[in-house]
Amino acid sequence: MTSDGRxxxxxxxxxxxxPDPTPSRPRPAEVLAESIVEIVSxxxxxxxxxxxxxxxxxxxxxxxxxxxxIIPAEIQxxxxxxxxxxxxxxRFASGPVTNVGDAADLVVAFNExxxxxxxxxxxxxxxxxxxxxxxxxxxxxxxxxxxxAKVVAGVRADGYRVYEVPMAAExxxxxxxxxxxxxxxxxxxxxxIYSLDAEVARAQVRFIFAKKDQKIINANLELLDAGWxxxxxxxxxxxxxxxxxxxxxxxxxxxNAALALGVVASGMEVCAMYxxxxxxxxxxxxxxxxxxxxxxxxxxxxxxxxxxxxxGASYAGKCAVTITSGPGLSLKQEALGxxxxxxxxxxxxxxxxxxxxxxxxxxxEQGDLMAAMFGGHGDAPKVVMAVSSIxxxxxxxxxxxxxxxxxxxxxxxxxxxxxxxxQQPFERPVFNPDWLAPPINQSAVPEDAKPYDWDARTGIAxxxxxxxxxxxxxLTGLAHDRDSHVAYDAAxxxxxxxxxxRKLAAFQTxxxxxxxxxxxxxxxxxxxxxxxxxxxxxAVTALRAQGHKVSSLHLKYLQPMASxxxxxxxxFGKVMTIENNWNDPxxxxxxxxxxxxxxxxxLLLRARWLVDVDCWGKARGQPLKPSxxxxxxxAKLETAxxxx
Numbered sequence: 001m002t003s004d005g006r007x008x009x010x011x012x013x014x015x016x017x018x019p020d021p022t023p024s025r026p027r028p029a030e031v032l033a034e035s036i037v038e039i040v041s042x043x044x045x046x047x048x049x050x051x052x053x054x055x056x057x058x059x060x061x062x063x064x065x066x067x068x069x070i071i072p073a074e075i076q077x078x079x080x081x082x083x084x085x086x087x088x089x090x091r092f093a094s095g096p097v098t099n100v101g102d103a104a105d106l107v108v109a110f111n112e113x114x115x116x117x118x119x120x121x122x123x124x125x126x127x128x129x130x131x132x133x134x135x136x137x138x139x140x141x142x143x144x145x146x147x148x149a150k151v152v153a154g155v156r157a158d159g160y161r162v163y164e165v166p167m168a169a170e171x172x173x174x175x176x177x178x179x180x181x182x183x184x185x186x187x188x189x190x191x192x193i194y195s196l197d198a199e200v201a202r203a204q205v206r207f208i209f210a211k212k213d214q215k216i217i218n219a220n221l222e223l224l225d226a227g228w229x230x231x232x233x234x235x236x237x238x239x240x241x242x243x244x245x246x247x248x249x250x251x252x253x254x255x256n257a258a259l260a261l262g263v264v265a266s267g268m269e270v271c272a273m274y275x276x277x278x279x280x281x282x283x284x285x286x287x288x289x290x291x292x293x294x295x296x297x298x299x300x301x302x303x304x305x306x307x308x309x310x311x312g313a314s315y316a317g318k319c320a321v322t323i324t325s326g327p328g329l330s331l332k333q334e335a336l337g338x339x340x341x342x343x344x345x346x347x348x349x350x351x352x353x354x355x356x357x358x359x360x361x362x363x364x365e366q367g368d369l370m371a372a373m374f375g376g377h378g379d380a381p382k383v384v385m386a387v388s389s390i391x392x393x394x395x396x397x398x399x400x401x402x403x404x405x406x407x408x409x410x411x412x413x414x415x416x417x418x419x420x421x422x423q424q425p426f427e428r429p430v431f432n433p434d435w436l437a438p439p440i441n442q443s444a445v446p447e448d449a450k451p452y453d454w455d456a457r458t459g460i461a462x463x464x465x466x467x468x469x470x471x472x473x474x475l476t477g478l479a480h481d482r483d484s485h486v487a488y489d490a491a492x493x494x495x496x497x498x499x500x501x502r503k504l505a506a507f508q509t510x511x512x513x514x515x516x517x518x519x520x521x522x523x524x525x526x527x528x529x530x531x532x533x534x535x536x537x538x539a540v541t542a543l544r545a546q547g548h549k550v551s552s553l554h555l556k557y558l559q560p561m562a563s564x565x566x567x568x569x570x571x572f573g574k575v576m577t578i579e580n581n582w583n584d585p586x587x588x589x590x591x592x593x594x595x596x597x598x599x600x601x602x603l604l605l606r607a608r609w610l611v612d613v614d615c616w617g618k619a620r621g622q623p624l625k626p627s628x629x630x631x632x633x634x635a636k637l638e639t640a641x642x643x644x
Contacts (some may be wrong), residue, residue, distance in 0.1 A: 025140060029195045030641055031242035034093030036101050036125075037194075040070060040118060040311070041110035042079045043086040045185030049208070051088020052423065053187050057196050057204050058090070059252045059425045059558035062114045062243030064097040066089065066534075067254075068623060069421035070118075071362035080144070085117035090403040094242050097394040097537035098389065098534025104128060104456075108186050110167070111136060112151035120156070121622070127159050129237065132187070134164035140381045165189070165237060170230055174222050181223045183519070188227025195240040198228070219537070240425040249428040255393040255419035260347055261398030263321055265429065267436030268347065269295040270320040272309035274302055279325045280350035280415040286323075303328040307348075308337035314344050315475065318463045319404050321347040321397070326368050327356050329412075333375045336410050339498065340380040340395040343452070343461065345411075347397065352416040354621045363621025364417040366530055366580040372412045373559045380571075381504040381542055382558040383407075386414040388533035391426035392556075393419060398435045405437055407503045414558075416580075418531045444469035450482040452496075454584075459502030508560035516568060518544055518551030524637055525572035526552040527613075528579065529601055532624050535576050541627035551634055558601070566609040574640050577602040578632070579617040580624055 002411050004186050005068070037054065041047035042558040048069055055065045077084030091101040091445045103125035109115035136148035156162050171178035171185050184205065205224055209217045215490045231237070240268050253261070254460045260281045263271060271290065273283040287297045300306035313320040324332065329350050339346045349529045352368045354360025372384045393415060400411040445464060451473045452461045461482075462469040473484045479496060481487045516525075528536045533554045539635055543550040553568055555561060584591045584598040602615035616632040618624060 021130045022301055027238055028235075028237040029253050032239050032241050033095075034087065034091065034097070034101075035106065035239060036091045036104045036191060037125065037240055038070070038087060038089045038104045038107045038118060039087045039183075040087035040107065040114040041182070042081075042084055042114065043072060043077060045086075045179055046073070047108075049109065050183035050187045050190075051090050053204050053208060054190050054447060055090045055092065055423050056252055057087075057191065057201050058194075058241070058243070059250070059423075060200050061197055061245045062206070063092040063241055064095050065092045065252070065423060065425060066097040066100060067091070067353070067420060067421070067423040067516060068100045071421070073360065073362055079111045079374060080111050082107045082113050082117045082120065086113035087114070089123075092241055094244060099421075099626065100418070100535070102625045102627045107130070108190070109133065109246075109607065110182060112148045115155070115456070116151060119297040119470070120267075127161065129161045129163070130155060131163045131165050133167045135166070135168040135178075137164070137213035141172040163237075163589065165230075170226060173222065175219060175227060177575075182220075183286075184220045184223035185227035185230075188224040188229075189235075190227075191224070191230040191238045192228040192231035193235065193239060195238065220262075251428045252423055252425045253390065254281075254419070254423050255387070255390050255415055255420050256351065257285050258390050258393035259323070259351075259397060259415065260286040262394040263295060264289065264295070265394070265431065265435050266347075266398040266401040268319055268321050268397075268401055270298065270318070270319060271296070271312065272298040272300055272306040272313070272567075273323045273325060274300050274306045275327045276303070276325045277354055278420045279328075281347070281352065281420065282349065283323050285345065289466065294363040297340075302610065303331035303334060307332040308338075311342075311346055312338050313346055314339070314346050315466070318437060319347060319401050321343040321349060321401075322392075323351070325351050325353050325361075326371070327358065329368055329371055330375065331370075333377075336378045336382070337376040337378065339410050340376070340382065340607055341477050341496075342475055343399075343408040343463075343500070345408050346464075347404050348410060349397070350412060350414050351420050352414060353415075354619070361622045362417065363613060363622065364531070364580060365619055366414075366416060366532070366600070366617075367582070367619070369529075369581070370559060372414060379501065380410075381385045382410040382412055382502050382559065383507060383557070384412045384414065385557050386530040386555070387419060387424070388530055388554060388556070390419065390424040391420065394426075394429060401437065405463075405505055406461060409503060409507075414533050441463055442468055445471040452480065452482045452499075453486045454482065454495075454499040454502075458506040460506065461499075461501040504560055511557055511562035513562040513564040513568070514554055514556065516551050516553050519549060520551070521571035522549030522551050523573045523640060524548075524550045524633060525569060525575045526550065526629070527555065527575065527577045527605065527634060528552065529555045529558060529567075530580075532578055532580060535624045535626045535629055538626040539633060542626065542630055543633055548637060550635070550637070555601070558604070561604075561608070565605070566611065569605075569609065569611050569613070574614065574636055575605075575611060576614040576616055576633070576636050577605065579615065579631055580619065581617055582619045583615045583617055618643060 039047040106129040168178035171181040175181040293322045310320040310322040354363040354365040403410045579599040584596045599615040605613045
């Protein structure tokens with residue numbers, strides 16, 4: 001087995017197969033409402049595949065799941081290093097799961113250094129369970145032996161429940177290279193520990209390696225069964241997370257795959273992109289399926305070319321999409337200005353990551369809101385929307401294409417690195433022909449029509465498609481009049497600015513504000529956007545269970561915003577945004593009310609409605625946790641009580 005399924009086994013190993021591993025000493029399982037598991041290893045050892053497979057098995061059994069990949073910043077980090085930890089976190093529960101959760105209950109570590117990385121990050125629950133590879137206690141290098149012994153002794157002294165597992169030794173019974181088998185052995189252990197269905201697990205392994213030789217499939221099944229049998233025979237861990245019956249057919253995928261499928265479902269036929277983490281896998285997945293439906297993924301030579309290629313394709317008749325991340329969005333800004341000025345529909349998907357500059361390529365941050373809204377020079381109104389779940393990743397692309405072509409505008413979808421790799425089940429979409437764009441209009445343009453004959457009420461002009469009789473005109477990125485003639489006259493320039501802004505206002509009248517989560521009024525309102533929704537609402541639920549009058553409002557459209565937000569804010573004693581971007585901490589000795597820099601949404605809400613909006617957030621490259629949001633909300637409530 002390999003970590004990525006691409007390599008064959010070396011040599012001819014003798015494989016043993018237990019067709020139905022069962023515990024030698026059956027014992028009752030402890031019933032849990034949920035559990036959070038992490039599998040961490042060096043890059044290339046397959047911990048990510050193990051976690052993804054565990055999540056898929058749980059989801060197939062009906063559990064709610066949410067996964068987050070643990071990705072090192074470097075492409076090839078050194079082995080056995082704290083910075084090189086690679087893996088996956090899986091949260092699964094008896095009900096729906098909307099976020100990464102808090103600290104992990106159980107961690108499987110392939111060496112002590114990757115374990116340290118999770119301990120240093122505070123990602124393991126105090127007293128939690130640790131299963132660690134014990135091969136390092138007999139390593140030829142005395143320094144490695146000493147490092148392993150020190151860490152294991154330390155975590156035991158700190159109260160963690162530690163099990164030293166002979167992963168390599170057990171895998172060598174089945175394969176010559178244990179690095180090419182540990183992940184399936186560990187998957188078997190975890191399936192046994194959590195009482196998952198053996199046949200569902202085997203079906204998942206067959207699915208993973210369906211395109212491989214039967215020998216490879218059999219080897220991986222043997223490793224799965226071996227891990228299962230070893231756990232049942234040697235561990236006193238046995239849990240069960242009950243799964244309710246699933247009423248509707250579901251699919252399980254990550255956010256980038258959902259975005260790619262949304263592109264297909266929307267009817268867009270051209271995607272132009274340049275590879276950039278963490279957005280690249282969306283275009284990779286799209287490339288694997290797009291040609292089958294007669295569409296094209298164009299890999300441009302750079303981000304600017306990708307944007308202009310997409311704009312050209314859109315100008316030719318159908319809306320196109322370009323996929324990128326923060327640095328790429330910065331490079332595309334001048335081209336996006338051209339699309340705004342020429343009123344060419346375009347969808348831009350921005351999978352946000354930590355910044356500025358190269359920043360944190362593999363880590364999450366909600367740092368691009370201001371760039372999406374105001375990144376270009378001059379007034380360049382664009383629709384900006386944010387997705388908050390894997391399901392929204394799919395449907396938002398369909399909606400964005402409709403908006404772009406209805407209003408002849410640029411629409412930016414803000415996803416992020418957390419959603420990009422997170423997996424979540426949702427009801428299987430049923431295709432609707434209304435999702436698709438209508439056929440290209442090639443009828444003759446009326447003789448007296450103008451290419452920018454803006455409607456006085458909406459600012460929308462009928463779009464001329466190249467090839468329409470009587471529709472020939474000169475397209476320009478310069479200021480222009482209704483005939484598309486370059487014009488520097490002050491009144492003409494102002495009219496163009498007004499009409500392009502009027503389209504945004506016209507779209508705003510179609511928006512409806514999302515319902516408030518929790519009570520309609522109270523002591524504290526938390527406002528968020530994007531991937532923080534699940535964590536915020538979980539925190540609000542817990543706070544309300546404790547008797548606190550806390551509610552939340554989550555915004556899908558950031559530009560424009562729906563009417564009624566100000567009325568909602570006025571029904572609460574205090575308002576605070578929750579965001580995964582930078583804001584100055586109040587306890588910094590140099591920070592005060594005059595110089596404190598606020599988070600993005602807080603700044604926007606204060607400017608628009610002149611309401612005292614506070615903010616809390618982190619920019620650590622990690623998803624926000626429900627417990628951290630609870631602590632921030634409680635601190636705000638205490639402050640409010642002290643002010644009374």
